[in-house]
Amino acid sequence: MHDFNRRNFLKVAGISSAAALTGIGCAANGMRGAEKAHIVVVGGGSGGATTAKYIKQFSPDMRVTLIEPNATYYTCYGSNWVIGGFAGMDDIAQGYDTLRDEYGIEIIEDRVTAVDADARSVRLSGGDRVSYDKLVMSPGIDFRYDDMPGISESDAERIPHAWKAGSQTELLRSQLQDMPNGGVFVMVAPPNPFRCPPGPYERVSLVANYFKQEKPRSKIIILDPKDGFSKQGLFEEGWAEHYGDMIEWRAGSSGGRAEEIDVSNMTVLADSGFERVRADVLNFIPAQRAGQIAHDVGLTNDEGWVPVDQLTFKSEMDDNIYVLGDASVAGAMPKSGHSANNQGKIVAAAIVRQLAGQEPINPSSANTCYSLVTPDYAVSVAAVYQYQDGAMAGVSGAGGVSPSGASTSFRRREAEYTRAWYNGITSDIWG
Amino acid sequence: MKKSHLYLVGLAASLAMAGTATQALADDEITRGQLMAASCKACHNAAAADDGVPELNRIPAEVIESQMKAFRDGDRDATIMDRHAKGYTDEEIESMAGYFSRF
Numbered sequence A: 001m002h003d004f005n006r007r008n009f010l011k012v013a014g015i016s017s018a019a020a021l022t023g024i025g026c027a028a029n030g031m032r033g034a035e036k037a038h039i040v041v042v043g044g045g046s047g048g049a050t051t052a053k054y055i056k057q058f059s060p061d062m063r064v065t066l067i068e069p070n071a072t073y074y075t076c077y078g079s080n081w082v083i084g085g086f087a088g089m090d091d092i093a094q095g096y097d098t099l100r101d102e103y104g105i106e107i108i109e110d111r112v113t114a115v116d117a118d119a120r121s122v123r124l125s126g127g128d129r130v131s132y133d134k135l136v137m138s139p140g141i142d143f144r145y146d147d148m149p150g151i152s153e154s155d156a157e158r159i160p161h162a163w164k165a166g167s168q169t170e171l172l173r174s175q176l177q178d179m180p181n182g183g184v185f186v187m188v189a190p191p192n193p194f195r196c197p198p199g200p201y202e203r204v205s206l207v208a209n210y211f212k213q214e215k216p217r218s219k220i221i222i223l224d225p226k227d228g229f230s231k232q233g234l235f236e237e238g239w240a241e242h243y244g245d246m247i248e249w250r251a252g253s254s255g256g257r258a259e260e261i262d263v264s265n266m267t268v269l270a271d272s273g274f275e276r277v278r279a280d281v282l283n284f285i286p287a288q289r290a291g292q293i294a295h296d297v298g299l300t301n302d303e304g305w306v307p308v309d310q311l312t313f314k315s316e317m318d319d320n321i322y323v324l325g326d327a328s329v330a331g332a333m334p335k336s337g338h339s340a341n342n343q344g345k346i347v348a349a350a351i352v353r354q355l356a357g358q359e360p361i362n363p364s365s366a367n368t369c370y371s372l373v374t375p376d377y378a379v380s381v382a383a384v385y386q387y388q389d390g391a392m393a394g395v396s397g398a399g400g401v402s403p404s405g406a407s408t409s410f411r412r413r414e415a416e417y418t419r420a421w422y423n424g425i426t427s428d429i430w431g
Numbered sequence B: 001m002k003k004s005h006l007y008l009v010g011l012a013a014s015l016a017m018a019g020t021a022t023q024a025l026a027d028d029e030i031t032r033g034q035l036m037a038a039s040c041k042a043c044h045n046a047a048a049a050d051d052g053v054p055e056l057n058r059i060p061a062e063v064i065e066s067q068m069k070a071f072r073d074g075d076r077d078a079t080i081m082d083r084h085a086k087g088y089t090d091e092e093i094e095s096m097a098g099y100f101s102r103f
Helices: A006-022 A024-031 A046-058 A079-083 A097-101 A153-157 A167-178 A199-214 A232-243 A292-296 A337-355 A408-430 B003-027 B032-040 B061-072 B081-085 B090-097
Strands: A038-042 A063-067 A106-108 A112-116 A121-124 A129-131 A134-137 A141-143 A184-188 A219-223 A247-250 A258-262 A267-270 A275-278 A281-284 A288-290 A306-309 A321-323 A364-374 A377-388 A391-394
Touching: A038 A046, A046 A063, A046 A097, A046 A134, A046 A337, A046 A408, A079 A167, A079 A199, A097 A106, A112 A292, A134 A337, A167 A281, A184 A199, A184 A275, A199 A219, A199 A232, A199 A247, A199 A364, A232 A247, A232 A364, A232 A377, A258 A281, A288 A292, A306 A321, A321 A337, A337 A364, A337 A408, A337 B032, A364 A408, A364 B032, A377 A408, A377 B081, B032 B090, B061 B081, B061 B090
Parallel strands: A038 A063, A038 A134, A063 A106, A134 A321, A184 A219, A184 A281, A219 A247
Antiparallel strands: A112 A121, A121 A129, A141 A288, A258 A267, A267 A275, A364 A377, A377 A391
16 A cells, blocks of 8 residues: 555545546536536526526526427517517517526426426426426416307417417417408407406507508407406506597496307407407407416416415425416516516525525515507506515505606607617526 | 545545535525615616616616615606615615626
C-alpha cells in the first residue's frame, strides 16, 4: 500500500471528481437524489410553461421536463384579434425552443394518457413512462357539450367554440369572412366559471369592428345564461360609442338562456321555446370543466374543477401533484393566462422550497386583463391577491376596472398596453 | 494505490460537493419579496419595454419604491398602476423592489 501523501491525494481527488462529473447517471441517483429532483410538468400553456421556466430560474440544478403534445402553442388571449381580422395566427404562436435551449428544460412532444400516482410516473401516448418526484399539471379546460341538448363535440367543425386557440380560431374567422353583409352572428356565451371572463364580450366587440368596416348591415346577438358579465359597463359604453345598436346582449333572465341548439337549421332555442334565433354564423362556447386528464387522475371535485391548497397549488388529492391555471379552484383569481402565469411562479417557489425542507411562502399575486373594444380602444381590470383564510382573496382597496367616461387618449393608451401586455407575458412564459 | 482508496476519496469529494450545493440553496432561499417581484415580471420585462412598459431591472430599487408609493397614494397619474399599487403595503413594496436587478 502506498503512502497517502498530499500530492497523491490531489491527483486522485482530481481524477475522481472528474469521474463523478461524467458519471452522474449512475452515482447520482442515490447520492444526490434530493437536489437533483425531477419535476415533470404536463401542459405547455401559460401555467405549465411558466412553472417549468421559474423552477429553473429559482433552482437551475433541478431537472425539469415539460410534456406538451403541440410543437406550436396558440394562446387563447390574442385569438380574438385574429377573429377580428387584424392579426394572424403567427402573432399568437409560441414555441418551446428557448425553454429547451436556454433554460435546459427537457421538452417531450407527446400527450400524457395516464398518471400512476402511487408509482409517481406518467404514461405517454406511445406507452413510455416518465417518472417524477413532483408532478405539475396545467391541463386547461375541456367542454361540457352534454349540458346543451342538440349539439355534440363533433359539431364544432360547423359551429366552432374557438375557445381553445388554433384551427378553431381560423374556422370562426373564415366563417365570418364568408358571411354575407346583413347576416347575423350569434354567440351563445358560457355559464360561470369559464376561461377568460371578458373574452366573449371582447370577441363580439372585435367582430362588430370587422362588420362595421366590411359588412355594416350585419347584426350580432349574444345569448347569455348570465345576468351580468366582466367589465359590463365599460363594454356597453364602448359598444354604444362605436357600434350603435349592432350588438344585442340578452341576459339569462330576459330570454337569453339557450336551451337547445338545432344544428341542422343553425338555430338556437331559448326562452322556453318561445324564441328561435337563427344564425348565419354561430359561435357556441360550451360550459366548461378542468381538462380531461385531471378527471382521469381523480383530482376533480363534483363541479369538475381541481381543488388545491391555495397556498401552494398542491392538489388536495395527492401530495406530489400540483395543479394550476384554468383547471384549478383558485379562490378569487379568474381563469386567465395572467393568473396561470402568476400561479406558475407560486408553484415553482413552493416546489423548490418544499424540496429544500422550507415552509411555503404566503403568496401574493396579481391579475391584469386588457380587452379591446376596437383595435385602438381598450379597457382593463386589475387585481392583487393574497392568501387569506385558506383561499386566494382580492386585496381590498386594490384593483378594479378602468374608469368609465375616460378620454379617447386614455382608451388608446390602454390599447397600446394591451399589445405590450401580450409581448411581455408571452416573453415571461416562453421567451 | 488500491481501488478501495479511490472509492473512498471519490466519496469524500462527492459528499463535499453535495454539502456545498445544499448550502448554496439555503443561502439563496426564495423570499416573499422575490415572489412578488416575479409576479411583476409578467408585464415588466425587456419584451414589453419597447411598448413603454418600464423594464424594472434597469431601475434603481429606491426609484421603484418611491414610484409605487406615488401610484398608490394618488401622487402620480396612471392607467393601471394605481390600481395595482394599492394592493401593497410600504413593507411589501420595499421587500420586492430590490429583487428586480437579480432576475
